[in-house]
Amino acid sequence: MKRVLLTTHPTAYLKQGGGEREIHLLKRAFDAADILVDIYGPNSLPIDQYDIVIHFSMVSGSELVLRESAAAGKKMILWPNLWLVSPPTEGHLKYLQALIEIFDAFVFKSKTEEAHFKSLFRIDEKYSINVLPLVTKSFSRKNITPVFKESYGLDRYVIWPGIIEPQKNQLSAIRAFREIEIPLVISGQVRDSDYYEACKREATENVVFIPEMPFASELHLSALAHSELFLELPLDFPGTSALEAAALDCKMLLSKSTWVDELIPSASQVEPTNIESIIESVNKLAFSRITPDSRAPKYQTSEVDAVRGLIEYIKAF
Template identity: 35%
Template structure:
């Protein structure tokens, strides 16, 4: 095996609105570098394509197809990380596009078995191309930072917290409807892509709920927000984002959507599982989170399995090029 230089790419419009996936790319580059990989993120500071041995392309958004074809035409090893989850059956066009990405890729990396099962049920992936690599969170979220900074900055006492881009598939509107009568405010931290959905959330929320702008990843204010909340809530229609790993490391009660992804990563007993389409289920899950001490086993489990950069070691092996 020889060392390889890696270029990380994604679809062109990705960074117009920063959500979890976009933050993952920046974090991925930093953590791969910590593991000794010479990795760059595509942009004006990257080298020309001919200087790289491997291209790691993130997502199967169709607008990235032209770029991927250029990579293959240049003879580079293409590692594809689909970061894909279909909550309902995709259209034939979506299936055809994903299948073409999979055909072009030398390796297709899935972050979990449940992600693979979800995708493979609609578009079979050639087994010889499949690799698995866990994702994770930074150890800085384990630091016992005070929640007072966030509370004082935004004039809060007790609060529930939801972190992530506000969009329909993240299902924030359902959480608002379920918790609108709660005396404890629900605080949303995140940007939005769909202004109409964002405005619907703001309109439906009672006056004591808060919508805060994007907070820098790993920042002291974000870590303080997690440490100070009474419960972390993510009742999305797709797998939770990596902020759920961060909340687990911060030792806060968690309310997550029930399903195979949550079971694979958090188990059935360490977090409070809810039906994201049921107001009663969300209410019951939040109430249980407020009344149940956090199991120390949750933090230990995430630390042992999903801590950056160690959890990326399988990906490092995938990115190597044979000499």
């Protein structure tokens, strides 16, 4: 039986987001598929006890661990989670390409991600593994209580949960909501404090900032399930949080992208920096009755089924 070690960059858990949760969801999927798996840390085994290393992210700082693992003869798999909004410098591109050479295979959660990655890097002789994004089954629950509305004294609202940073583009929504009556609730980990302060400076009274909600808690589920609209307008593409909202059957407005076309094709889309279009779309969706049939189809797949291709690759190794 193969034993797998999951690793990521050293600063990953200082400010957690969807990428860090993916690691734990993948471990749970592997446990269910009878694959022996550990997350790198004080409780993991010596490297010679593992057959395969799966590394999450291409953020710098992991080179020593990765090179030691490769030198020990381990099968190396990269789960890149990389989306560059602007072209990288030549030096950064060289660094990333050198990092890529360590790996034998790559995991992609969408055709969009794979195409973007391959437009930047040469991996012709490497193996590509296609999976689906991991969404915990908590987001398929029914009969979720209105505890969020009760806790914050809100009746109708638009919700945007997730990391707060320039690439996520909360400022565009904040500017649009100057002309929208319904409140916008922003909840998430602050990854860029200067950007967060800029968001607060530009926000009007109907933009409400609340602390990050415990992931998949009753409060988190309630905030999504009882919202008038789920909003996410990043400059790259929406992430797992959008799929979680889709699993809860939320009305959705997302950044226009091939990722949305591929994974949530019926979701409403808008150019993420076009303020007038955001205003028009929010008013249309949040203030209109939309039947369940006209909403985005639910995103439903088990954790094991989502990563079936990766499980089969590991078991065949």
